[in-house]
Amino acid sequence: AQTVTQSQPEMSVQEAETVTLSCTYDTSENNYYLFWYKQPPSRQMILVIRQEAYKQQNATENRFSVNFQKAAKSFSLKISDSQLGDTAMYFCAFMRPPLFNDYKLSFGAGTTVTVRA
Amino acid sequence: DTGVSQDPRHKITKRGQNVTFRCDPISEHNRLYWYRQTLGQGPEFLTYFQNEAQLEKSRLLSDRFSAERPKGSFSTLEIQRTEQGDSAMYLCASSLGQGVTRATNEKLFFGSGTQLSVL
Numbered sequence: 001a002q003t004v005t006q007s008q009p010e011m012s013v014q015e016a017e018t019v020t021l022s023c024t025y026d027t028s029e030n031n032y033y034l035f036w037y038k039q040p041p042s043r044q045m046i047l048v049i050r051q052e053a054y055k056q057q058n059a060t061e062n063r064f065s066v067n068f069q070k071a072a073k074s075f076s077l078k079i080s081d082s083q084l085g086d087t088a089m090y091f092c093a094f095m096r097p098p099l100f101n102d103y104k105l106s107f108g109a110g111t112t113v114t115v116r117a
Numbered sequence: 118d119t120g121v122s123q124d125p126r127h128k129i130t131k132r133g134q135n136v137t138f139r140c141d142p143i144s145e146h147n148r149l150y151w152y153r154q155t156l157g158q159g160p161e162f163l164t165y166f167q168n169e170a171q172l173e174k175s176r177l178l179s180d181r182f183s184a185e186r187p188k189g190s191f192s193t194l195e196i197q198r199t200e201q202g203d204s205a206m207y208l209c210a211s212s213l214g215q216g217v218t219r220a221t222n223e224k225l226f227f228g229s230g231t232q233l234s235v236l
Binding site: 004042043044045095103 | 208
């Protein structure tokens with residue numbers, strides 16, 4: 001089974017500042033998918049960003065970007081220009097490639113992000 | 118609303134009772150997943166369906182748990198003889214599978230979950 005580690009239980013950031021969340025994972029496979037999900041107090045898990053391991057270019061979605069370091073098995077999330085609505089728990093997740101017919105996500109323990117006004 | 122919906126949102130039950138949760142996935146999605154999430158932790162995979170076939174079950178899913186997706190649309194998760202350790206949030210997710218090819222758009226969409234409290 002894949003292991004996903006998020007070493008920062010909590011992070012706090014001032015509104016409009018930047019925060020970076022770390023994630024490392026363990027796999028022996030060459031191709032896979034990585035995700036960041038956001039879970040606000042409403043509990044709805046919302047997909048923030050997705051990275052395919054065979055793509056070298058880091059994914060970007062508006063204020064959210066990742067730093068994918070395949071050799072280091074690292075997948076950090078940067079939130080720029082933080083907004084109060086970004087306050088949530090953030091989960092890093094791993095999915096094996098579809099050739100294994102295994103579409104489940106393995107999640108990390110999460111990082112709680114609090115944006116201060 | 119075309120998202121994943123789960124019912125009920127909250128369930129309080131006494132130890133030993135049976136409970137059943139329902140999940141309605143996004144209508145065109147052929148894959149449906151159940152996860153369990155305890156406080157302060159990430160979701161843990163329980164089981165998944167492709168259409169009506171249950172393709173994988175986690176070892177977390179004891180004999181007291183059963184899931185169905187009879188017509189490949191909605192799904193139910195039943196817990197028999199509930200225990201206090203079953204208290205958790207049960208999340209459902211769905212996705213549009215693209216077969217055994219490079220699934221470049223494989224994304225899971227989650228419901229808001231059912232919070233179970235076993236007294």
